[in-house]
Amino acid sequence: MRTTQKRQVCILLPNKQHLDCAVTVRSRGHEVLNSVLKQLGVSELQVLGLAVLRDNEYLFVDLEQKLSKYFGKRWNRGSLSIPFILFLRVQYYVESGRLILSSKVQQLYYAELRQRVLQSQSRHQEALFFQLAASALQAEVGDLELRQGSDEEEEGQERKHRHYFLPEDYFPSWLIKQRGRDFLLQQCPVVHVELRGLSHSQAVLQFIKEASSLQDGPVTFYRMRQEKKDMRSSVLLGVTLKGVHIYQEVEGKQCRLHDFSWTDIDRFTFQGRRFEISAVGSLCLPKLVYYSPSPFHSKHVLKHLIDTHQVHINTRDAASYIQQLEDMEASQFYREAYICDTKRLTQRLQSLTSSMSDCSAAVETSTAWSKDDEEEEEGHSATEFEVCVDEPEEFLVDNPAEVSWLAELLHGASVEGPSVLPSSYWAAVTMEMKQVLRSRADEGVSVD
Numbered sequence: 298m299r300t301t302q303k304r305q306v307c308i309l310l311p312n313k314q315h316l317d318c319a320v321t322v323r324s325r326g327h328e329v330l331n332s333v334l335k336q337l338g339v340s341e342l343q344v345l346g347l348a349v350l351r352d353n354e355y356l357f358v359d360l361e362q363k364l365s366k367y368f369g370k371r372w373n374r375g376s377l378s379i380p381f382i383l384f385l386r387v388q389y390y391v392e393s394g395r396l397i398l399s400s401k402v403q404q405l406y407y408a409e410l411r412q413r414v415l416q417s418q419s420r421h422q423e424a425l426f427f428q429l430a431a432s433a434l435q436a437e438v439g440d441l442e443l444r445q446g447s448d449e450e451e452e453g454q455e456r457k458h459r460h461y462f463l464p465e466d467y468f469p470s471w472l473i474k475q476r477g478r479d480f481l482l483q484q485c486p487v488v489h490v491e492l493r494g495l496s497h498s499q500a501v502l503q504f505i506k507e508a509s510s511l512q513d514g515p516v517t518f519y520r521m522r523q524e525k526k527d528m529r530s531s532v533l534l535g536v537t538l539k540g541v542h543i544y545q546e547v548e549g550k551q552c553r554l555h556d557f558s559w560t561d562i563d564r565f566t567f568q569g570r571r572f573e574i575s576a577v578g579s580l581c582l583p584k585l586v587y588y589s590p591s592p593f594h595s596k597h598v599l600k601h602l603i604d605t606h607q608v609h610i611n612t613r614d615a616a617s618y619i620q621q622l623e624d625m626e627a628s629q630f631y632r633e634a635y636i637c638d639t640k641r642l643t644q645r646l647q648s649l650t651s652s653m654s655d656c657s658a659a660v661e662t663s664t665a666w667s668k669d670d671e672e673e674e675e676g677h678s679a680t681e682f683e684v685c686v687d688e689p690e691e692f693l694v695d696n697p698a699e700v701s702w703l704a705e706l707l708h709g710a711s712v713e714g715p716s717v718l719p720s721s722y723w724a725a726v727t728m729e730m731k732q733v734l735r736s737r738a739d740e741g742v743s744v745d
Contacts, residue, residue, distance in 0.1 A: 304364070304372065306381045308333055308347070311409035316385075322373065326360035329383060339399045344406055346388030352590055354520060356597040357388055388601070389608045390515035390538050393619045394505035396612060400498070407436075407501050410508045410515070417469050418551060419512040428507050430467035430481075431488040436500035438462065441490045461486075512553070516542060519598050521572065521587035532587050534572075536601055538609055541574070543585065555585070559606055567595040 306329055308316045318332035326347060333347070334340065348355040349367045358367060365372045368381055387409045397403040414429050434441070438461065464473050464481040473481060492500065508514045516537050520530035533551060535542035541562065543555040561580060566573040569592050574585040589595045 302375060304375065304381055306364070306383055308383045308385055310385050311387070311405045311412070313408075320364065322365070322375075323363060325363050326358040329358075329364070330360055333385065337401055339401050341399075342385075343397055343399070343402055344387055344389045344391060345385055345402060348384045348386045348388075350382070350384065351593070354590070354594070355384060355386060355517075356594065357386075357601055358383065359597070359600065387515075388517075389605055390509070390517075391612065392506070392509045392538065392616050393623075394502040395619050396615055403501065403505075407505060410505060413514045414508060414511065415467075415469055417511055417513050418471070419514070420471065422511060423472065425507065425511060426468055426472055427485060427488050429504060429511070430485050431492055432500050432504035432507060433467055434462060434485070434489045435492040435495050436497050436504060438489075439497075440493045441486055442493075513551075517601065518544075519589070519594070521589060523587060525570065525588045527588070530590070534587070534598065536598075536605055538605065541602070543574075555582075559609060565599065565602060567599050570595060572598070 302322045303319045304322060304324070306318050306320060308318070308329065310316065316333060316336050318329055318336075320328050320332075330342070330347060334342070347358040347360070349358055351367070358364075364381075371379070372381065385405065387406055391397065391406075394403055394406070397406055411433060414426070414433075417426075419425075441461075460482070462482075462485070464478050464485075467485070468481055492503075495503065513535070516535040519534045519536070521532040521534050522530050523532055531546045533542075533544040535544060540556070540558040542553055542557070544551040545554050546552075557574070557576065561576055563575040563577050564573075566575070567589075570588045570590070572587045572589055572595060574587075576582040576585075589598060
């Protein structure tokens with residue numbers, strides 16, 4: 298009888314909307330996820346995950362675990378006074394929005410990044426905030442028209458432009474205080490008007506790309522303590538797509554102490570609350586030791602580190618490929634190659650990113666949950682995970698494995714099947730394609 302009792306779960310989305318679903322007492326995280334997928338009308342979330350707010354910190358839900366692990370005794374009692382709340386949040390950040398194949402998921406990703414930008418403390422990247430604000434305005438407002446006319450008309454038009462947005466919606470509070478609202482209202486339209494002609498989707502993609510270079514933007518933070526007996530957390534562990542950042546509070550400000558790429562890290566070790574980072578020997582750094590709020594936090598932080606590392610491995614070829622296409626577009630020699638076959642591009646990215654959502658399944662780890670309650674998880678056996686990352690191979694247009702696909706994309710000729718021709722042949726084909734594209738670009742002829 299108890300297993301059929303229903304619990305109402307509210308899932309808060311990054312765009313400030315919410316979803317509701319009903320589950321049983323013994324339900325696990327993946328049952329809520331399935332309901333979210335159905336209500337959003339998407340097949341997978343890719344970069345998003347379900348999170349719970351625990352001790353004022355977001356922890357991503359292990360979908361194989363029962364929800365009672367996260368809501369405790371209140372879940373079993375079926376409290377009606379306080380709702381059971383989960384959050385749909387960005388779990389894995391990406392460098393390019395083109396890696397997110399669903400437009401709905403991409404919009405949710407964009408919505409959370411918008412909030413991350415407003416919370417950013419990267420004071421040394423002031424110019425970037427104007428670019429981000431302009432991209433967001435282009436996505437949400439559209440083209441800003443600057444009309445020519447008399448001095449009085451131009452002055453009236455300028456006043457109108459100054460009031461078409463609120464600085465608080467597009468800039469961090471510290472920047473508003475530092476520069477003043479009038480300065481932002483006057484200067485931001487100057488940057489915004491330069492994006493005239495960009496569609497909503499193009500502006501969103503540009504915002505995502507620009508936000509990826511914000512130092513504390515695409516980062517998931519976890520609070521740590523320097524000493525086991527410390528009452529407050531003075532260290533932040535930042536999980537990014539490419540590695541781990543360590544911040545420490547100095548005179549009320551968060552200062553970045555370490556910036557580790559995955560190849561810089563030899564291993565992570567969790568033992569109860571104790572968390573160790575061992576860098577590779579070539580860095581000559583001592584072992585860093587911090588303490589998480591609880592073993593419960595430790596297991597979730599470790600799982601997020603493992604999964605993020607796996608996402609990095611699974612998507613780096615796709616990210617490199619997209620960067621390659623963007624560089625080709627910027628050079629204008631290959632602009633047609635970038636837009637000639639959107640369907641083929643989508644299929645290519647799907648094949649490169651298909652394992653993003655299942656990244657955790659590909660990693661063998663000793664972080665299996667105990668059947669005991671959290672209070673009994675204070676054991677002294679260490680849970681250790683060693684990160685081993687090979688340097689990614691350089692990804693070039695001249696790579697024989699890629700030239701055949703690019704040739705088919707550009708010329709419409711099928712080259713299916715294994716390549717049996719020598720690399721020298723493909724190098725010659727590549728040079729020929731480059732010459733053809735340059736001549737066509739000069740003549741204004743499309744390759745379609």
